[in-house]
Amino acid sequence: MQIQELTNLIPAELSDNSRVWVYQSSRAFIEKEANEVNEQLFQFYSQWQAHGAPVKGWAKLLFGQFVVIIADESDVTVSGCSTDSSVRVIKSLERQYDVNFFDRMMLTFLRKGKADMLPMSQVQYAIDKGFIDGSTLLFNNLVETKRELLDKWLIPVANSWLADRVNLNMAN
Structure with a gap:
């Protein structure tokens, strides 16, 4: 999609x-x-x-x-x-x-057209190893309106709230 x-x-x-x-x-x-x-x-x-x-x-x-x-x-x-x-x-x-819809520590990225999940604790490792970089799309589940859903649900990591919590310069 x-x-x-x-x-x-x-x-x-x-x-x-x-x-x-x-x-x-x-x-x-x-x-x-x-x-x-x-x-x-x-x-x-x-x-x-x-x-x-x-x-x-x-x-x-x-x-x-x-x-x-x-x-x-x-x-x-x-x-x-x-x-x-x-x-x-x-x-x-x-x-x-048998699923959980309320785990806020699990993040999802769009990679190769597929939703890939990662625990927040492993995001920096994924960046360091080059699996994720600033241009990787993050599902920003904090959107609050239809317009935000269309414009800001899928955003590059570098433009997201996550950018302040990780070191994107570490990526190889």
Whole structure:
């Protein structure tokens, strides 16, 4: 999947200011699981409500391991209860597929068109050995809006929050 495909996947009618939540799985899903996950996500967002009003939303498994949930709050604000309902879906997927969506110490890089995961503790080693450099794309799961998802979800390590935490000059 390329970023252009991402632009084509996300409904254009959702506002650029729509809220985004990115949940990174501890492993990639096989095709059968991915289809099941996408069906469950569709069931969730097609019935998503905030205080009885339908939420204009969207959710999908991307790159085989990221659940992305989007809520357009132009008409209906997503409240604590409706946010909790989305987290319940994620927790259910964790139990069903024996994965972890809340490990913030695991980072994912796009290398050779594939999502590669690394524990934060091994990133400097990967840089030192030349597996990762400043131009390697990082999945920046801290994005908060649809516009940020499209523009800043996949960014070079050198332009990311990670650049301040590693020494990119060590790369051979």
